[in-house]
Amino acid sequence: MTTRTTLSAALIASLILTTSWGCGDDESPPQIDPNDNNVTNNNGTNNVTEPEPDPVPFLLLASVTPPSSVYEPGYAIGTEVTVLDQLGDPLEGLEIDWSVDVPAAAALDDEAAWTFIQEGRFTLTACTALPGLDGEPVCDSVSVLIDAGPPTIEITSPLPGTELSGEDSDTITVEGFVRDSHGDVQAWLNGAPLTLGDDGAFRASFSPRFGVEHVSVIASDGLYEVPSSSELDVLWAPAYYPTNESTTEASVDFADGIILNLGQNFFDDGIKPITSPEGAVFTEDLSDVLLVVLRNLELGALVTNPVLDSGDLQLDLENLTMGDPRLRIEITEEGLELFLSTPNLSLETRGGFEVFGEQLDLDGVVEVAASIVARVSIDKETGQPIDVELTDIAVAIEGAQGSFVDPQTSAIFALAESGFRTQLETVLVGILEESFLDSIPQLLEDALGSLETGLAEQRFDLDFSSLGLGQATLRFGGTVDVLENQAKRSIELSVGLGLAAELPPVLDSRGVALAAPNDGRRPELFSTSRAQIAIRLGALNSLLHDVWRVGLLNVDATALIPDAIQAIVSEASMVSKLPPVIVPPARGEEADLLLRLGQVELTARVKKRGREQVITYGATIDAAVRVGIVDNELAVDVADEPTLRVWIINVEGEIKDPFLDADRSEEHTSEPSHTQHLVCR
16 A cells, blocks of 8 residues: 655755846946956856755655554554755655555554554555655655554462462462464463463463462563563462361460470580579579579478487487589489489487497587489379379488597497497488478479460460551460470470460461471471470461451551652552461571461552552562570561562553553543553563
């Protein structure tokens, strides 16, 4: 198709010099001597002026406006032409002939604008009607791409925010369609090529990891610089832990949510305690704590004087001190076995002893070396406190040395078989047994029981109102359900947790996502640690799950819109379609754990150039979590700047394309067809 258009200008005329003389003039025209070569004389021999050549087209530059890589069918594409002559000066007002390589594809209007009704890549050619220096028209071509839009993608399965389980499948299968009106379409699922059916259908699977999995389908027709994409988040877990059915609160009772492992070094590490110059004692095991207690036992309180009164023997014991005892503890299958030695137990004696009618003075000091072996059982019945019982005790006096006022008493006491010594040793055995019976079980019961009472029901408030979120009271309670003794290794306590957000649940869920099936397997722990605490990910995720179920993460975000953009964004809301989950880090990630929140949908009402649109964005939020011990406290540090993945879910309103070029849209706001024009940059 060829069309000639005339632009508003005239061709340049050649200059013609003429001289005329009218009748009746007073003066005759001057006579010029042909032989006079004076420069002032125009004698035609030395002052010849060559006429300038007529300007003709030499170069034509054609372009379309507005410039774009792709145009939609029905969009009026304007044209522009610049013509230069052989001297490089512009020529205006020339007639221009336009043509298209496929005449049936487009029509040219009176304003030299092309409107295409077909899709494809076409060539527009502009030529001058006036020939150039070689006698041929001067031409230039411009290529335009006409396409109704990039491929459309529809993911039919899974749906955004779906909770998938390894109990159903160990893969995630993605199904949908990729459709395009023109072009050779290619598509990818999470970077892997997709095979498309004749109708554009696809079905592909991939192996997921525990946690939020992002599904991304990208398609390209080879025409648009930016491919189409459709994205969503799902949650995949090997299994899910059931939540409690309640209309008043979101709660989970998580069995063995915490494992307390008290290793052999917790009870006895074989290292003596450190005593500061001020007398403070520093220790890292339970045996040293027991020793401090034993050293400070008031053994005298266990003595009822006289301890012996048999007519010929009266004996009082005063100022009993344990001296410097040594204690060793070993874990047994029943509980604990304690070995105590007291090489310098000291006591003062008062009394008298009649031997062969002679009265001996018993005033003096006796130092005793004794040893004690005690066996303690540790047990736990469901719903009952930890029970510690001293099941067996044996006390042996290994040696005794007396220093009495009366030398004869010292000599008699030195006889190992003397009745006085035997009776004194019997009294000491009873005192030591009673001291163990009264102190050790209760001390162990208090120490182990405090581990459980410290986990008893606690409440604390969450107030996120300053962030536009809600408020809730969280309840946390732990009880020791199982106690297991592992000889010479550890005593392990399994703690059941009750976790609740004390608000009515508003969201439905399959349950708490588990990183592994809840088969009761013991977590992997260090074999030589003093004390370890293992918190199952399921327990942490139970608490996050409760917070999510009561709707604390669904907010009206209008009040949070920064002042700088309130003129553009008038309303905003956020909905979290998936519960937050804590997951182990992937290889190479610098974090102890990752806090991940998927399929967060942010809807904003936006005003642009006097028109309104509602844009829904999707986001995946990742925050690194570091866990450690700081100042003898468990410290959990969440990164201040999370990693965001954001995509567009939907655009509603008069402006369908959120990436519409601002300059173009302003230029053509009066023409509805232009506002639909897609510009991909």
